[in-house]
Amino acid sequence: MTPAPGPTRRTLADGRHIFYFDDAGTTHTRTARDLRELPSATIESQMRYDVLTGEWITMASHRMTRTHLPTTAECPLCPTTLAGAPTEIPEANYDVAVFENRFPSFAPAQDELLSANRFGPDDRRAVGHCEVMCFSSDHTASVGELPAERLRTIVGAWISRTEELSADPSVEQVFCFENRGEEIGVTLTHPHGQIYAYPYVTPRTQAILAQADKHFQSTGRSLLADVLAFERQDGARVVYAGEHWSAYVPAAARWPIEIHLAPHRDIPDLPSLNTEEREELAYVYQDLLRRIDSFYPGIDRVPYIAAWHQAPIRIDRHLGRLHLQLFSILRAPGKLKYLAGSESAMGAWISDTVPEAVATRLRELA
Amino acid sequence: MTPAPGPTRRTLADGRHIFYFDDAGTTHTRTARDLRELPSATIESQMRYDVLTGEWITMASHRMTRTHLPTTAECPLCPTTLAGAPTEIPEANYDVAVFENRFPSFAPAQDELLSANRFGPDDRRAVGHCEVMCFSSDHTASVGELPAERLRTIVGAWISRTEELSADPSVEQVFCFENRGEEIGVTLTHPHGQIYAYPYVTPRTQAILAQADKHFQSTGRSLLADVLAFERQDGARVVYAGEHWSAYVPAAARWPIEIHLAPHRDIPDLPSLNTEEREELAYVYQDLLRRIDSFYPGIDRVPYIAAWHQAPIRIDRHLGRLHLQLFSILRAPGKLKYLAGSESAMGAWISDTVPEAVATRLRELA
Incomplete structure (x- = not known):
């Protein structure tokens, strides 16, 4: 490269x-x-x-x-x-x-x-x-x-x-x-x-850090690394299994299409990626976007949010771990997942899709 | 009645x-x-x-x-x-x-x-x-x-x-x-x-209970009651000041139009309302909906979410306090506040409106 x-x-x-x-x-x-x-x-x-x-x-x-x-x-x-x-x-x-x-x-x-x-x-x-x-x-x-x-x-x-x-x-x-x-x-x-x-430090990151801290206190291990290892071994929700990166639909996905992409190495942020990881990322990032775009027959551009979660710069860097959260609010052609009273007012998420079915569909699109 | x-x-x-x-x-x-x-x-x-x-x-x-x-x-x-x-x-x-x-x-x-x-x-x-x-x-x-x-x-x-x-x-x-x-x-x-x-217990309620607990530990008082008392005294964000209820735009409002309506008495939920409070609520609830509907010239039905926050039934009832969160995602005629990357992925809210200006407008619509 x-x-x-x-x-x-x-x-x-x-x-x-x-x-x-x-x-x-x-x-x-x-x-x-x-x-x-x-x-x-x-x-x-x-x-x-x-x-x-x-x-x-x-x-x-x-x-x-x-x-x-x-x-x-x-x-x-x-x-x-x-x-x-x-x-x-x-x-x-x-x-x-x-x-x-x-x-x-x-x-x-x-x-x-x-x-x-x-x-x-x-x-x-x-x-x-x-x-x-x-x-x-x-x-x-x-x-x-x-x-x-x-x-x-x-x-x-x-x-x-x-x-x-x-x-x-x-x-x-x-x-x-x-x-x-x-x-x-x-x-x-x-x-x-x-x-x-x-x-x-943003609210979602604070929530993840609090959960990671609890997990670290009770196991001595990284929560995000343990989740990645579990998903790779379980396989039911895996979308991409590469040399340096794996992608999976999270077990408790909240969006109609949601993929988490994580490096195999424990690193806090994008600048910590080595040359091989960068090279594979350039490939897999585009590969995942293409799968999202072809998810629904008859639609060639699906709305999405691609969000890089990086560890905070100054605090709790050992608890943070780099990952991409890639998701779409399109739940069917022409139908969006709206955040109404339960989600917007109570923060209580209701999803219409099943993560394992979404992962199966995403794998088919390879 | x-x-x-x-x-x-x-x-x-x-x-x-x-x-x-x-x-x-x-x-x-x-x-x-x-x-x-x-x-x-x-x-x-x-x-x-x-x-x-x-x-x-x-x-x-x-x-x-x-x-x-x-x-x-x-x-x-x-x-x-x-x-x-x-x-x-x-x-x-x-x-x-x-x-x-x-x-x-x-x-x-x-x-x-x-x-x-x-x-x-x-x-x-x-x-x-x-x-x-x-x-x-x-x-x-x-x-x-x-x-x-x-x-x-x-x-x-x-x-x-x-x-x-x-x-x-x-x-x-x-x-x-x-x-x-x-x-x-x-x-x-x-x-x-x-x-x-x-x-x-829903996530927003859990967040409010955690904040209310901190406030109670340090002051011995109810957070939601203290916020209501402060808003009534300050006045800059008050929309409605009644005998048993007051409504105000929260100081850190996250939605383009947002109103909180709270009873003056410390009560956990709707069944705790007495006859006079119920009677005034029937009036003020409709009054607030009408103000929302007439907020933007040329539009007579504004999309809204009206959400009753009641204390959990079994835990922390002393920390919960009844209030209505009434809000709209319409930030201008034809323009919605969308939740994109910052809000949806990071939970980091960006608002385009200023609470004091929204309250002024809502008061004008009496």
């Missing part, structure tokens, strides 16, 4: 950073300037502690005005060409481009207290980072159909950005993810993912 | 129970028989313990075949008339009718262990109850527009059903709620709510 070149760092007209990650074997100079007149955006995100649940809620009211399903001619994630208006990406083409979101939920700032909260930590500025990662110049592409080399570039970009964002002392956890599909509210159809660098 | 008559209990063709709650001052004999040939439904719900989060996931695969947005002529919640096919409700008209769901997520059964789980409690039958509560014979009605007397009947029906379901030793928590709107996946548009009687 030829190492891809490091990213080229440039700056957009309003001072935001953009990073170009190019496929191995290509040579590009990324020198195009952003010629827009773009005032700095005013970011007024704040976080408030929800005393009823013990969770932080981020309030980003400036996001109300963000771009919503623009036509292709107006897509801000397309490259900038002479034919159209300048976009967020000054180059005339790119392989993978990552830039700071103009409408971020978390933004670099002083960690400022805003108002007192007599029931818990005070309201504060939502400090952190939100980045957009574009996977292709081609507005109509999807990750499942990109050339193999591009998947390697994407893996490299996740690792590079996780490393850099983890070095910011205000960041507690880095989350690389892709939301795909208008059905889940994606406002831009151009193939892209996102990276959130949170100033706190 | 004339006391409404107690419910009339009848049985449907497949053995399920139906309860008619009639408005005070009316006299009906509810003797119509269900003449359908209706085989008993096979219910195979199970619950599995999700070891990653410590939560129960219920799997109800028989629900895949449930009725989905039928035409008015086929609505199973309309009364049975000579003109059409028989429905779930044998009477030719009704005020409020409650019956056992034919496709329940939780159903009465032996509490049976199904498979071993080496990482936590074993898989088990999803024992409990799921009931449907129809608010009106009128297919096109909405709760916000029903006559005042009907709201009293609805309050009485919630109380009566909560009392009876709480007496079942397999039930840990009773949840009365209404999902309204196709936008949140409601499959039947006839005005109706639901009641779930869970065999476990």
